[in-house]
Amino acid sequence: MKYIKILIISLFITLITGCYNYRELNDLGITTAVGISKDGDNYNLVIEVLKTETSSNEENKIETILYESSGKTIQEALRRAILKSPKRLYAxxxxxxxxxxxxxxxxxASIMDLFFRDVESRKQFYVLISKDDIKKVLETTDEITAKSLVERLKVNDDYLSNTTPITFSKLLTKYANPNIEMVIPSVKLNDKEIVIDDTAIFKGDKLIGYIDEHESLYYSLIMNNVSDTVLTSLYKNEYTTIEINNTNTSINVLNNTFKIKIDLSGYIAEINSKVDLTNPEIIKEIEDTFEEDLKSRISKFIQKVIDKYDTDIFGFKDLMYKKDFKNYKDFNFKKLNFDINIDILLKYKGNGVKELNA
Amino acid sequence: MNYIKRLQIETNNLKDIVYRKKKIKGKIVWIIYSDSLTSGSSISDFIIKSLDRLNKITSINLASKIKEDIYNFKVIEIDNYNDMCTYLHSGFTIILIEKEKKLLALETKSSNKRSIGIPTSEIAIRGSKDAFTEDYQTNIGLIKKRIKSNNLWIKEVNIGKYTNTIINIVYINGKADISLVNKIYDKLKNTNIDGVINSGTLKNIIGESNINPMPTIMSTERPDRVCRSLLRGKIVILVDNDPYLLILPEVLNDFFKTSEDYSGKPINTSLTRILRYLSFYIALFTPAIYIALITYNQEMLPTEFLINFAMQRSTVPFPAFFEAFMMMICFELLHESDIRSSGFAGSSLSIVGALILGEAASKAGIVSPIMIIIIALTAIASLPFNEYEIFNGLRWYRILFMIGASSLGIIGVVFAFIYFIINMISTNSFGKPYLTPFVPTNFTKLKDSIIRINPRRQ
Known part of the structure; x- marks a missing residue:
């Protein structure tokens, strides 16, 4: 009798599945991107939602719908967007x-705060700055704009590292830390095509400038975020490219001087001057050339950030806090002493021993 | 004599029982036998002829003379009416001499039994090809052929008010747990039941009652499996007229072993066993986890999957739980009809089955293609077990998991799993913990569990 009771109760439970957090997949408007802009006092939102209804003649082609709404606060605008959507927006x-x-x-600040406290979103989404009108950016393709953009960012990060894609959760740790400033990649429209553009640098919660793609790479190198990249430099008045597939950066503080040590290893990808690659001296020479060049460019970049923007995007102050707390209070970003040491190791010359046009 | 009259009254003058009167040395001798169970030629050849020969000899004690002189190899002396009836209904011929107290039972069984066939429900590619038959003596012969020892002991008990079925408890003396043997013997002996038609009936008599639907007794038709179990100290129960023998006590791990496991290399066997364990859990969890992810915990799915599932489900009007249940029932129906209908309906069933659990159903917008894959995966994963009861037990737990998933999502699945584990751990298989080599951990037995380690290296 006891088991019959349990059985009846469990059968009832199946009938009342309207309870805790139940949502059928059909009722969800899967939101892939949210664009936020401000027009005077009003926040304008552009929300990209997937169109999951398939018609039988065009299978497997995913389209998106854009919903626009505005409000005095972002949350208010979000609520208004729900009125336009037949499905519950699911972020x-x-x-x-x-x-x-x-x-x-x-x-x-308000955006960071809103998404930080929002219980529903996963905080693994990427954050981007749009240089053009957000609606136009999201309208350019029929496909999921957000997905293709994010995938491009990831591929770039893996093979070139001249952007600095950042997820919201990582951005949040930088935002919450007063000793390190935020860096967010930006996008713009280039003849109906979205391109990943310069990287925006912040001071506090405000955008104060951009660094270009080369500088983004140097930034990533300093932050030890590079896995694969290419470097081009002049060697004997000819452009030469080396491919880097292993990097390691360490920064130490010694007598108020930051010792930045960058170890790179890779191989010669493209060489236009006629030299004998079998000669170790030549390889050493190429390494030295690249080391010198990279060192001067990185120092110039750091100096530019110090002089022009005065924003500690590298987190030197944070490093000071962790490694040299005695001098932390006296830290002045404007008067930063740094010393760069670059070590490039070219391991391979590729398949051929001698280049063909030698 | 009043025995004959009594028998005639009790059997309501059954035509099957033949009473033949013969006069030897002035004494009336009755030859009684059941026509359908005995072989007529052996009665006339051995019994009638030898009785005729006795006419020439003078003797005071006719019964003992017959016993000495008769050609028949199995002669049993009986002295009461009940024994007479038992032997008569077992295919013996009864010789009754009027005015003498003794009765003789002579075996004249006709061979209305099947020859040894090949196993049909437990197929092994490499392994012996003989299977048990309905005749219990043939079955004991098949066991004795493999275990030639004085220590192969058999306890016999007859139960069933009407069927009077012979039940043998087979075990190896010194290996099996004697107290368990006695316990089962006592239980069977004290059973008051109308009849035992197959061995499955005994499962309910000797089995301990618990709410775990998983089996604790294995039924098998393979002599090699029975003998391997006997050598491990298990007890085998053999029921006359049933080709399926019962092996007990069995724990969960035993159901994952097949007789073929021991004919391959241990390293290959291990992989197969891992696959079987995997399929056990796939069969348990797949529909439940799908329901949980689709209706509650969408954030746990990778985005690509979510988009894909959302598109597939967009035309389905039912909730995911209902959809899954519907398809589960469709599969169970198909499975059941496939077993019950023999051969001739098989091909039409598979065609119709492919419509229900196939593209047509998803084209009609009733189910999503992914659901068909989920159900198909579950169906495949729940079948690679020899013991049919595992399939049935899995079905119960799968429904439980699905209910958990549809009421609380992944948390519900976790709750159901806790219930499942508690149930499994607290189950007792005749005094043995049900998850025995794992919990409580027995390292020597673990060497023949999920993985099998070469016995030479133990």
Whole structure:
């Protein structure tokens, strides 16, 4: 009798599945991107939602719908967007948020706060700055704009590292840390095509400038974020490219001087001057050339950030806090002493022993 | 004599029982036998002829003379009416001499039994090809052929008010747990039941009652499996007229072993065993986890999957749980009809089955293609077990997991799993913990569990 009771109760449970957190997949509007801009007092939102209804004649082609809404706060605008959508907006699988450049210049504190406290989203989405009108950016393709953009960012990060893609959760740790500033990649429209553009650098929650793709690479090198990249430099007045597939950067503080040590290893990819690659002296020479060149470029870049923007995107102050707390209080980014030491090791010359046109 | 009258009254003058009167030395001798169970030629050849020969000899004690002189090899002296009836219904011929107290039972069984066939429900590619038959003596012969020892002991008990079925408890003296043998013997002996038609009936008599649907007794038709179990100290119960023998006590791990496991290299066997364990859990969890992910915990799916599932489900009007249940029932129906219908309906069943559990159903917008794959995966994974009861037990737990998933999502699955584990651990298989080589851990037995280690290296 006891078991019959349990059976009846469990059968009832199946009938009342309207309870805790139940949502059928059909009722979800899977949101892939949220674009936020500000027009005067109003926040304008552009929300990219997947169109999951398939018609039988065009199978497996995913389209997206854009919903626009505005409100005095972001949350209010989000609520208004729900009125336009037949499905409940579901942000757990958000790919990215796009922040308008102008809004970023005014400060993104409210956005950070909103998404930080939001219980539903996964915080693994990417954050991007849009230099052009967000709606136009999201309208360019029929496909999921957010997905293709994020995938491009990831591929770039893996093979070139001249952007600095960052997820919201990582951005949040930088935002919450007063000793390190945020760096967010930006996108712009180039003849109806979205391109990943310069990288925006922040001071506090405000965008204050951009660094170009080379500088982004140097930034990533300093931050030890590079896995694969290519470096091009002049060797004997001819452009030469080396491919880097192993990097390691360590920064130490010694007598208020930051010792940045960058170890790179890779191989010669393209060489245009006629030299004998079998000669170890030549290889050493190429290594030295690249080391010198990279060192001067990185120092110039750091100096530029110090002089022009005065924003500690590298987290030197944070490093000071961790490694040399005695001098932490006296830390002045403007008067930063640094010393760069670059070691390039070219392991391979490729398949051929001698290049063909020697 | 009143025995004959009594028998005639009790059997309501059954035509099958033949009473033949013969006069030897002035004494009336009755030859009684059941026509359908005995072989007529052996009665006339051995019994009637020898009785005729006795006419020439003078003797005071006719019964003992017959016993000495008769050609028949199995002669049993009986002295009461009940024994007479038992032997008569077992195919013996009864010789009754009027005015003498003794009765003689002579075996004249006709051979209305099947020859030894090949196993049909437990197929092994490499392994012996003989299977048990309905005749219990043939079955004991098949065991004795493999175990030639004085220590192969058999306890016999007859149960069933009407069937009077012979039940043998077979075990190896010195290996099996004697107290368990006695316990089962006592249990069987004290059973008051109308009849035992197959060995499955005994499962309910000797089995301990618990709410775990998983089996603790294995039924098998393979003599090699029975003998291997006997050598491990298990007890085998053999029921006359049933080709399936019962092996007990069995724990969960035993159901993952097949007789073929021991004819291959241990390293290959291990991989097969891992696959079987994997399929056990696939069969348990797949529909439940799918339901949980689709209706509650969408954030746990990779985004690509979510988009894919959302598109597939967009035309389905039912909730995921209902959809899964519907397809589960479809599969169970198909499985059941496939077993019950013999041969002739098989091909039409498979065609119709492919429509229900196939592309047509998803084209019609009733189910999503992914659901068909989920159900198909579950169905495949729940079948690679010899013991059919495992399939049935799995079905119970699968429903439980699905209910958990549809009411609380992944947390519900976890709750159901806790219930499952508690149930399994607390189950007792005739005094043995059900998850025995794992919990409580027995390292020597673990060497023949999920993985099999070469016995030479132990």
């Amino acid at each position: 757990n699988h958000l790919y990215m948020i796009l922040i308008d450049e102008e809004l970023a210049k005014d400060g993104i």
